[in-house]
Amino acid sequence: MKILVTGAAGFIGSHLALRLLARGDEVVGLDNMNDYYDVRLKQARLDRLTPQTGFRFIHADIADRAGMAALFAREGFDKVVNLAAQAGVRYSLQNPHAYVDSNIVGFVNILEGCRHHGVQHLVYASSSSVYGANETLPFSVHDNVDHPLSLYAASKKANELMAHTYSHLYGLPTTGLRFFTVYGPWGRPDMALFLFTKAILAGETIDVFNHGHHRRDFTYVDDIVEGVIRTLDHVAQGNPQWSGTAPDPATSRAPWRVYNIGNHRPVELLEYIRLIEQAIGRQASLRLLPLQPGDVPDTHADVQALMDDVGYVPATPVEKGIQNFVDWYRAYYGV
Numbered sequence: 361m362k363i364l365v366t367g368a369a370g371f372i373g374s375h376l377a378l379r380l381l382a383r384g385d386e387v388v389g390l391d392n393m394n395d396y397y398d399v400r401l402k403q404a405r406l407d408r409l410t411p412q413t414g415f416r417f418i419h420a421d422i423a424d425r426a427g428m429a430a431l432f433a434r435e436g437f438d439k440v441v442n443l444a445a446q447a448g449v450r451y452s453l454q455n456p457h458a459y460v461d462s463n464i465v466g467f468v469n470i471l472e473g474c475r476h477h478g479v480q481h482l483v484y485a486s487s488s489s490v491y492g493a494n495e496t497l498p499f500s501v502h503d504n505v506d507h508p509l510s511l512y513a514a515s516k517k518a519n520e521l522m523a524h525t526y527s528h529l530y531g532l533p534t535t536g537l538r539f540f541t542v543y544g545p546w547g548r549p550d551m552a553l554f555l556f557t558k559a560i561l562a563g564e565t566i567d568v569f570n571h572g573h574h575r576r577d578f579t580y581v582d583d584i585v586e587g588v589i590r591t592l593d594h595v596a597q598g599n600p601q602w603s604g605t606a607p608d609p610a611t612s613r614a615p616w617r618v619y620n621i622g623n624h625r626p627v628e629l630l631e632y633i634r635l636i637e638q639a640i641g642r643q644a645s646l647r648l649l650p651l652q653p654g655d656v657p658d659t660h661a662d663v664q665a666l667m668d669d670v671g672y673v674p675a676t677p678v679e680k681g682i683q684n685f686v687d688w689y690r691a692y693y694g695v
Contacts, residue, residue: 432473540622622661
């Protein structure tokens with residue numbers, strides 16, 4: 361297949377592109393290479409992809425309406441995985457316009473490209489943050505998600521709604537994946553594992569919000585990629601049992617689905633830090649702080665729907681995943 365992967369220089373996108381190439385797909389990777397975090401890390405990820413047979417890179421922004429229309433018209437993609445987005449809950453409090461430009465304007469450009477050029481399936485990144493004020497654990501795709509706590513979360517919920525509209529009006533099969541705290545080698549510098557590892561190795565104090573009592577469903581990147589590929593191959597279909605009098609938020613009469621994709625084993629942040637200390641062989645210095653605005657205290661993914669539909673089974677214990685990251689970090693930065 362010929363597959364467009366947006367956000368290809370990103371953490372998940374670069375891992376996904378490698379896996380697709382390994383199985384023989386043609387991959388067109390797109391990224392705007394913005395400076396939300398170190399562009400050198402993005403370039404290093406990209407450098408792993410560019411020598412691969414079947415890969416082409418396009419430096420572009422999904423918010424560029426004319427550019428995206430031309431790209432879809434020229435390339436004739438079979439399927440699309442949209443991972444390009446302005447990420448980060450906390451940054452959305454500082455720069456809300458970046459989220460509208462990428463996550464709303466950019467996403468409608470993706471939908472329009474898929475609609476007009478016969479794309480067989482659009483898989484796109486949603487987020488566990490859509491659960492917002494919901495306190496029923498584990499989070500289920502059958503739960504209501506109408507109370508987001510950050511603009512980032514609201515933009516991801518909007519993506520699900522926009523995708524549903526296109527599935528309903530134009531028969532475009534779309535699947536949204538609610539990622540739960542992805543971690544692993546080549547990860548993002550704004551994520552906890554990266555920040556904590558960097559600080560511990562430098563002998564610096566780390567900020568631990570909610571006094572370390574967050575519980576997160578940390579999900580290793582290889583498990584995420586496996587779930588994305590299985591979902592990409594399982595084209596969304598309408599649910600014939602769906603009822604407008606008792607609507608299921610996870611399905612539709614239209615060819616539209618949303619799934620949780622997580623590890624299904626939440627870990628308290630203080631325990632996560634202990635495992636990082638163990639992997640590094642040093643003790644952390646902690647600065648315990650209150651819960652930050654926009655943060656959700658706990659996440660826990662109910663992944664039963666994804667297991668039932670595509671056979672997804674997360675396979676990487678958090679201890680192994682953290683060790684893999686620390687080994688990569690030390691090798692990459694020479695520390």
